[in-house]
Amino acid sequence: xxxxxxxxxxxxxxxxxxxxxxxxxxxxxxxxxxxxxxxxxxxxxxxxxxxxxxxxxxxxxxxxxxxxxxxxxxxxxxxxxxxxxxxxxxxxxxxxxxxxxxxxxxxxxxxxxxxxxxxxxxxxxxxxxxxxxxxxxxxxxxxxxxxxxxxxxxxxxxxxxxxxxxxxxxxxxxxxxxxxxxxxxxxxxxxxxxxxxxxxxxxxxxxxxxxxxxxxxxxxxxxxxxxxxxxxxxxxxxxxxxxxxxxxxxxxxxxxxxxxxxxxxxxxxxxxxxxxxxxxxxxxxxxxxxxxxxxxxxxxxxxxxxxxxxxxxxxxxxxxxxxxxxxxxxxxxxxxxxxxxxxxxxxxxxxxxxxxxxxxxxxxxxxxxxxxxxxxxxxxxxxxxxxxxxxxxxxxxxxxxxxxxxxxxxxxxxxxxxxxxxxxxxxxxxxxxxxxxxxxxxxxxxxxxxxxxxxxxxxxxxxxxxxxxxxxxxxxxxxxxxxxxxxxxxxxxxxxxxxxxxxxxxxxxxxxxx
Amino acid sequence: xxxxxxxxxxxxxxxxxxxxxxxxxxxxxxxxxxxxxxxxxxxxxxxxxxxxxxxxxxxxxxxxxxxxxxxxxxxxxxxxxxxxxxxxxxxxxxxxxxxxxxxxxxxxxxxxxxxxxxxxxxxxxxxxxxxxxxxxxxxxxxxxxxxxxxxxxxxxxxxxxxxxxxxxxxxxxxxxxxxxxxxxxxxxxxxxxxxxxxxxxxxxxxxxxxxxxxxxxxxxxxxxxxxxxxxxxxxxxxxxxxxxxxxxxxxxxxxxxxxxxxxxxxxxxxxxxxxxxxxxxxxxxxxxxxxxxxxxxxxxxxxxxxxxxxxxxxxxxxxxxxxxxxxxxxxxxxxxxxxxxxxxxxxxxxxxxxxxxxxxxxxxxxxxxxxxxxxxxxxxxxxxxxxxxxxxxxxxxxxxxxxxxxxxxxxxxxxxxxxxxxxxxxxxxxxxxxxxxxxxxxxxxxxxxxx
Numbered sequence: 020x021x022x023x024x025x026x027x028x029x030x031x032x033x034x035x036x037x038x039x040x041x042x043x044x045x046x047x048x049x050x051x052x053x054x055x056x057x058x059x060x061x062x063x064x065x066x067x068x069x070x071x072x073x074x075x076x077x078x079x080x081x082x083x084x085x086x087x088x089x090x091x092x093x094x095x096x097x098x099x100x101x102x103x104x105x106x107x108x109x110x111x112x113x114x115x116x117x118x119x120x121x122x123x124x125x126x127x128x129x130x131x132x133x134x135x136x137x138x139x140x141x142x143x144x145x146x147x148x149x150x151x152x153x154x155x156x157x158x159x160x161x162x163x164x165x166x167x168x169x170x171x172x173x174x175x176x177x178x179x180x181x182x183x184x185x186x187x188x189x190x191x192x193x194x195x196x197x198x199x200x201x202x203x204x205x206x207x208x209x210x211x212x213x214x215x216x217x218x219x220x221x222x223x224x225x226x227x228x229x230x231x232x233x234x235x236x237x238x239x240x241x242x243x244x245x246x247x248x249x250x251x252x253x254x255x256x257x258x259x260x261x262x263x264x265x266x267x268x269x270x271x272x273x274x275x276x277x278x279x280x281x282x283x284x285x286x287x288x289x290x291x292x293x294x295x296x297x298x299x300x301x302x303x304x305x306x307x308x309x310x311x312x313x314x315x316x317x318x319x320x321x322x323x324x325x326x327x328x329x330x331x332x333x334x335x336x337x338x339x340x341x342x343x344x345x346x347x348x349x350x351x352x353x354x355x356x357x358x359x360x361x362x363x364x365x366x367x368x369x370x371x372x373x374x375x376x377x378x379x380x381x382x383x384x385x386x387x388x389x390x391x392x393x394x395x396x397x398x399x400x401x402x403x404x405x406x407x408x409x410x411x412x413x414x415x416x417x418x419x420x421x422x423x424x425x426x427x428x429x430x431x432x433x434x435x436x437x438x439x440x441x442x443x444x445x446x447x448x449x450x451x452x453x454x455x456x457x458x459x460x461x462x463x464x465x466x467x468x469x470x471x472x473x474x475x476x477x478x479x480x481x482x483x484x485x486x487x488x489x490x491x492x493x494x495x496x497x498x499x500x501x502x503x504x505x506x507x508x509x510x511x512x513x514x515x516x517x518x519x520x521x522x523x524x525x526x527x528x529x530x531x532x533x
Numbered sequence: 534x535x536x537x538x539x540x541x542x543x544x545x546x547x548x549x550x551x552x553x554x555x556x557x558x559x560x561x562x563x564x565x566x567x568x569x570x571x572x573x574x575x576x577x578x579x580x581x582x583x584x585x586x587x588x589x590x591x592x593x594x595x596x597x598x599x600x601x602x603x604x605x606x607x608x609x610x611x612x613x614x615x616x617x618x619x620x621x622x623x624x625x626x627x628x629x630x631x632x633x634x635x636x637x638x639x640x641x642x643x644x645x646x647x648x649x650x651x652x653x654x655x656x657x658x659x660x661x662x663x664x665x666x667x668x669x670x671x672x673x674x675x676x677x678x679x680x681x682x683x684x685x686x687x688x689x690x691x692x693x694x695x696x697x698x699x700x701x702x703x704x705x706x707x708x709x710x711x712x713x714x715x716x717x718x719x720x721x722x723x724x725x726x727x728x729x730x731x732x733x734x735x736x737x738x739x740x741x742x743x744x745x746x747x748x749x750x751x752x753x754x755x756x757x758x759x760x761x762x763x764x765x766x767x768x769x770x771x772x773x774x775x776x777x778x779x780x781x782x783x784x785x786x787x788x789x790x791x792x793x794x795x796x797x798x799x800x801x802x803x804x805x806x807x808x809x810x811x812x813x814x815x816x817x818x819x820x821x822x823x824x825x826x827x828x829x830x831x832x833x834x835x836x837x838x839x840x841x842x843x844x845x846x847x848x849x850x851x852x853x854x855x856x857x858x859x860x861x862x863x864x865x866x867x868x869x870x871x872x873x874x875x876x877x878x879x880x881x882x883x884x885x886x887x888x889x890x891x892x893x894x895x896x897x898x899x900x901x902x903x904x905x906x907x908x909x910x911x912x913x914x915x916x917x918x919x920x921x922x923x924x925x926x927x928x929x930x931x932x933x934x935x936x937x938x939x940x941x942x943x944x945x946x947x948x949x950x951x952x953x954x955x956x957x958x959x960x961x962x963x964x965x966x967x968x969x970x971x972x973x974x975x976x977x978x979x980x981x982x983x984x
Binding site: 358456459465508526 | 547577579580583586587588589590593594595596598729732733831832835839840843850851852853854855858860861864865867869916917918919920923944945946947948949950980
């Protein structure tokens with residue numbers, strides 16, 4: 020490793036360390052004005068009263084503050100629940116808002132300094148580490164030492180990385196009040212973009228985008244000489260930065276609804292939720308455009324593009340989850356399970372999620388058009404279940420947290436309902452396939468090993484059979500790592516796309532007798 | 534199990550396993566046993582280098598999951614064969630156990646050549662062919678190797694050099710001939726690969742021959758001496774001067790041997806019900822004009838197995854290979870060949886067209902006979918379609934027709950530079966030809982796919 024790379028690694032670790040320590044800085048306090056400013060009108064009177072014992076007290080840590088707050092808050096609610104006074108229970112979670120407002124910390128005072136020390140150093144370190152990679156080596160496949168690496172082969176570093184990611188997602192989704200230091204740290208950026216203070220989702224979006232950019236640069240270095248890899252990496256970097264991160268914030272600045280133009284239902288599972296629909300309908304021409312655009316993507320965009328290019332047009336060129344998987348997740352692609360058993364589970368689970376998403380959405384829409392007479396608030400229960408189990412736990416905690424354990428496409432392979440929909444089109448009505456180059460396969464196994472979707476590519480290639488699989492995201496890495504030039508991603512005539520009984524070229528003795 | 538015909542295959546490499554799999558497909562009843570002391574489960578020998586370099590683990594090189602064998606009723610016997618009793622039709626294993634057979638297939642592969650160099654049995658001196666060779670190499674190069682020497686400039690030699698380079702062990706690569714793999718590659722290609730070897734900081738020494746391997750008092754290698762008298766200190770020596778049939782354990786019996794097990798084109802040996810396929814078989818005649826009596830390539834092993842399976846299933850057929858093809862990878866440069874391109878040719882009978890990219894890593898050669906008909910091609914650093922050239926050879930296309938349609942043969946990933954355009958231009962310049970050069974597509978122009 021070059022000196023500059025060692026420096027980069029050091030800076031990255033300092034940045035990461037600061038990022039982990041920052042949430043524990045500062046102190047917290049509550050007063051009446053703060054509660055009034057951050058509470059819905061109907062809850063103001065009660066909360067001012069319930070939290071009165073906390074006034075004036077300075078809490079030296081987020082743990083002390085939040086546990087005290089939760090103590091008063093929960094005992095108030097528990098009493099009501101015990102008496103079945105359901106209408107008086109406060110269902111809203113105010114912990115994040117109060118913690119953010121009640122925080123006094125050096126981070127809040129000097130957000131730019133701490134931003135530089137944490138995310139800034141991590142980004143600079145990441146760039147210093149990635150940019151000089153493979154500099155003195157000729158272009159070629161750079162998988163040397165993958166399985167001798169503790170990070171990439173489920174060693175102790177991999178375990179620690181996975182545990183950190185899982186913890187981060189759990190805190191982000193369910194305990195964001197512990198992250199208010201970090202949120203206030205990125206707030207100046209949010210103010211610049213949208214004019215609003217940051218939420219935990221802005222923090223997440225910022226880190227996510229920067230991670231894709233820094234690790235996208237690693238991809239450029241690693242796959243030097245492979246235009247397909249370079250272009251699709253540039254594409255996911257662009258779509259994440261512009262479509263997922265900047266444009267929605269700018270829309271908010273312009274008083275338009277927050278909208279990611281490349282997110283498609285059913286991955287975008289709340290697209291048809293009543294509050295979304297009313298936002299679209301109440302936002303004039305722009306809102307109407309968003310609604311129609313979203314629907315057109317589902318019913319025209321997905322089938323058309325997938326017919327011509329396979330699901331890769333979305334999964335490895337556009338999608339944000341795919342973008343993270345293909346950049347940050349690339350070092351872990353070899354950890355996907357290639358067994359037939361895993362494939363069986365995969366088909367049940369991913370299509371199960373698709374069915375669940377469709378049922379939930381159908382119920383939601385029926386409910387909306389029947390003026391909430393149909394099922395009433397039961398859809399809310401369904402929404403919160405889906406949001407918890409699929410949207411947060413599966414897509415986030417498992418989807419990314421499990422990179423170092425099960426490879427970088429756990430969510431895309433087992434969970435994403437949009438991938439399931441794209442996959443059905445790809446399998447049954449598409450021009451896309453991976454072509455096997457005659458009899459040239461030597462069964463070495465590189466293609467299968469580096470398939471992030473766990474497709475046993477070799478099983479097809481060694482038979483001289485084209486690979487047509489619903490799960491293939493068309494990342495092109497099987498083709499890149501093949502030492503004998505056997506695999507090529509192609510869009511072509513549908514005829515002979517699927518050849519169930521291929522003949523390996525080169526042996527005329529057998530052909531003559533068939 | 535009694536009553537069922539029992540086919541026993543010694544060796545579970547690509548030949549033996551292909552034979553077993555195809556036989557099972559053709560005959561649901563026959564009992565099939567694969568015998569191997571090397572590894573219980575079939576693995577891809579060509580991938581051994583990738584295990585060493587950490588691209589894969591051993592299990593990744595196994596093309597079939599472990600349940601596959603039981604499901605297809607292919608019995609696996611992990612034993613070394615010490616003797617074959619052809620009269621009572623029994624195998625005798627090193628453990629002393631016996632196994633009766635009705636039909637026997639000998640598919641035992643090769644072993645690295647050792648030409649009687651002094652010191653060739655020292656510790657730290659080895660070839661690379663088997664799983665055990667890989668394990669030995671891993672332990673021998675674990676530590677304390679400040680230089681390695683590789684003897685013999687062929688495919689395994691360059692693989693071993695790449696493997697050692699991964700461990701940052703400096704490599705001196707002794708090649709007896711005047712160019713790398715120059716008994717197969719024409720001069721220009723051989724020189725191109727030679728340059729690429731040097732680019733990887735491998736000390737390639739052409740026209741250098743091993744004289745003696747020097748050992749220390751503990752029996753470990755400490756250096757080598759070349760024929761020119763130069764001594765090179767080293768702690769590891771790779772012997773990669775080719776391979777030969779692994780038939781030592783068959784010697785001294787009634788089985789007819791030459792360099793390999795002698796077979797006819799139906800893979801029959803001189804003993805009834807005993808067959809031999811793969812690297813260890815030696816045909817009594819070359820299977821085709823451009824073929825040798827011993828074929829030691831992955832692809833030919835697979836074809837032998839596929840063909841013999843038909844015979845064993847009661848539909849006897851003779852081996853009739855199609856057009857020759859092969860592939861390899863020299864460090865970062867991929868190589869494919871279709872048809873016949875020898876190292877040298879008679880220029881009164883053959884015309885050669887050669888194009889090399891300015892990077893010195895991409896090249897194309899096409900040989901044509903004097904009527905202009907395609908004889909064969911070599912391509913380096915880019916990929917060409919097997920099906921295209923198989924058809925061109927079968928339908929006896931002219932070289933000009935091949936070049937005119939070369940865009941259709943392109944097998945490089947999408948957005949790659951269109952080298953076929955440059956090749957077409959160069960062919961027009963050298964040979965003329967009544968075709969129009971392909972135009973770069975809109976996408977290629979857009980993304981600046983420069984050649």
